[in-house]
Amino acid sequence: MIQAFEFSPFQENTYVIADETSGDAIVIDPGCYEQAEKEALSQFLDARKLTLKYILLTHAHLDHVFGLAYLKRRYGVPAYLHEREQVIYADVPTRCALYGLRGYEHSEIDAWLKEGDQFQIGSLTLDVLFTPGHAPGHVAFVNHADRYIVGGDVLFRGSVGRTDFPYCNHNDLLNSIRTKFFTLPDDYTVYAGHMDPTTIGHEKRTNPFVKIN
Numbered sequence: 001m002i003q004a005f006e007f008s009p010f011q012e013n014t015y016v017i018a019d020e021t022s023g024d025a026i027v028i029d030p031g032c033y034e035q036a037e038k039e040a041l042s043q044f045l046d047a048r049k050l051t052l053k054y055i056l057l058t059h060a061h062l063d064h065v066f067g068l069a070y071l072k073r074r075y076g077v078p079a080y081l082h083e084r085e086q087v088i089y090a091d092v093p094t095r096c097a098l099y100g101l102r103g104y105e106h107s108e109i110d111a112w113l114k115e116g117d118q119f120q121i122g123s124l125t126l127d128v129l130f131t132p133g134h135a136p137g138h139v140a141f142v143n144h145a146d147r148y149i150v151g152g153d154v155l156f157r158g159s160v161g162r163t164d165f166p167y168c169n170h171n172d173l174l175n176s177i178r179t180k181f182f183t184l185p186d187d188y189t190v191y192a193g194h195m196d197p198t199t200i201g202h203e204k205r206t207n208p209f210v211k212i213n
C-alpha cells in the first residue's frame with residue numbers, strides 16, 4: 001500500500017508505504033510543515049496501527065524535510081539520506097530563514113544510504129537508485145513487486161526537476177532520467193515529489209524535456 005499526502009505551501013508529496021501483513025511502514029520525504037499536517041500524517045499511521053520503521057529521504061531540499069524532526073521524535077526511528085546531500089541538508093535552516101519559515105526544526109540524519117541498498121518491511125522491498133541532478137545526492141526508491149518508483153524531484157508528469165538551485169546539474173538530471181528511470185518498464189508508476197503520479201511509458205512518449213534519442 002502506498003498513500004500520498006500533499007503538504008506545505010510547496011505542495012510537496014509525502015508518501016507512506018506499508019506492508020499490510022506485518023503492519024510495518026516507511027515514510028518517504030516527510031514534508032509536513034503545519035502542526036495539522038504533522039498530525040494528519042501521524043494519525044494515518046496510528047489509526048492503521050502501522051509501525052514506522054524507516055524515514056527515507058530522496059534529497060534534502062527544505063520542502064522534503066519539514067516534518068523530519070517531528071517524525072523522528074514521535075516514533076524514534078532512523079532517517080536515511082545520501083551522503084552527498086549533507087551540504088544541502090546543512091543549509092536548510094538558513095534557507096528556511098530566507099523564506100521566512102519560522103517553524104522549522106532541524107534534526108540529525110542517522111545513516112547514509114547509497115545505490116544498491118535495500119529497505120525491507122515484511123515482504124516489501126525498496127531498492128535504492130542514485131539519481132543526481134536536481135540535487136547532488138538525490139536517490140529514488142523502486143518497488144519492483146508493485147511496479148512503482150518513488151522518484152522525488154527528478155521526473156514529473158510533463159516536467160522534470162528544476163536545476164536552477166545551488167548544486168544542481170542539468171546534464172546529470174537528464175542522465176539520471178535516461179539511465180535510471182527510462183530503463184524501467186513502461187507500466188511502472190512514478191510517484192513524484194510534486195504533482196500527480198505518472199508512468200514511465202507516458203513520460204517516455206510525451207515529456208517535452210527529455211528526448212530519448
Ligand SMILES: [Zn+2]
Pocket residue numbers: 059061134135153
Ligand atoms: Zn527538490
Ligand SMILES: [Zn+2]
Pocket residue numbers: 012061063064153193194
Ligand atoms: Zn520538492
